[in-house]
Amino acid sequence: MIPISCVRLSDDAQRLAVDVLRSGMLAQGPMVARLEREFADFVGVPHAVAVNNGTTALVAAVQALDLQPGDEVITSPFTFVATLNAILEAGAVARFADIREDDFCVDPAALAAAVGPRTRVLMPVHLYGQTADMEAIAPLAQEHGLGLIEDSAQAHGASIGGRAAGSFGIGTFSFYGTKNITTGEGGMITTRDEAVADRLRVLRNQGMRQRYQYEEAGHNYRLTDLQAALAIPQLADYDRLVKRRKDNAARLSAGLADVPAVRVPAELPGRSHVWHQYTVLITDESARDRDEVAQVLAQRGVGSGVYYPRVVHDYDCYRGHPQVVADPAPVAQRVAQRCLSLPVHQYLTGDEIDEIVAAVRTAVAP
């Protein structure tokens, strides 16, 4: 089977992890502090605050903006459910602006149209490893005096106009087991704002600045040194890993360019895509629908994934939820029925990529 994702920890990562084991300091300590410094440099911001996953990163980011009951966060309807759950957990109301089909991210025009009197935060999601159109979204937030949280869980090192994901507003990242940089579970928050960084550090640590002096009701959102040790070598090697993903994406796209049943993903002008996922759309020209194509691929030993099969709020648990406004999202709905992610990870061989291309060509043919 050619897997959709693959993790191999380098000797450096293993050595650093053993150093931590031998140090006896397994919880948050100097390794986390080192990762924070290096991650802040990587994103090009002064502050990075490590947390225990990408969901808690989002919760803390929303909490740091001090919303009042009834205040609204507008996000993408085409995202992992954590984006929505974090908004709800932080006590805000979630609303949605539809996506663009070319980058799968929230459409700035739809976002502008959705801003209303209760809007407090815009939360674009940089899906699949490509940023949303931050050159339009950041000025929109500024014009309306809104908070800006970039869900960058899938977009470590992605950029637009030379600026990295997570450097426009408050950036939140995930180091979950399948992400481009992984610690199994883990997360990071980036910001230019010193007061926000300070607040996040307090929130992460039970609301405590000095020992047993509590400033507010906080959380235990701490990352461990053992996890940080795994991320540090991956960050140092990241450019090389992304180059491999870019080359793999280019080879997949070249192999599928002449197949009308498949619309290949694009790196849009001015953006650097880090190819967390390589996601095609199965068009009406295909002899099989998306789920059937995935089945044929599986039979041939090619892994694939559907991220995501439905609009994020299209589940019974969110219908009638007092904090969810199910704004219509026809583009996201159409994409959710047609999207299929193919393996693009850095460990694929050329032969495996050619096999993926051949399998897709067979799967969509009559």
Ligand SMILES: Cc1ncc(COP(=O)(O)O)c(C=O)c1O
């Ligand atoms: C877009 C998006 N947001 C948030 C998250 C949440 O991250 P985590 O799984 O680390 O909590 C993920 C990943 O899982 C994600 O893909």
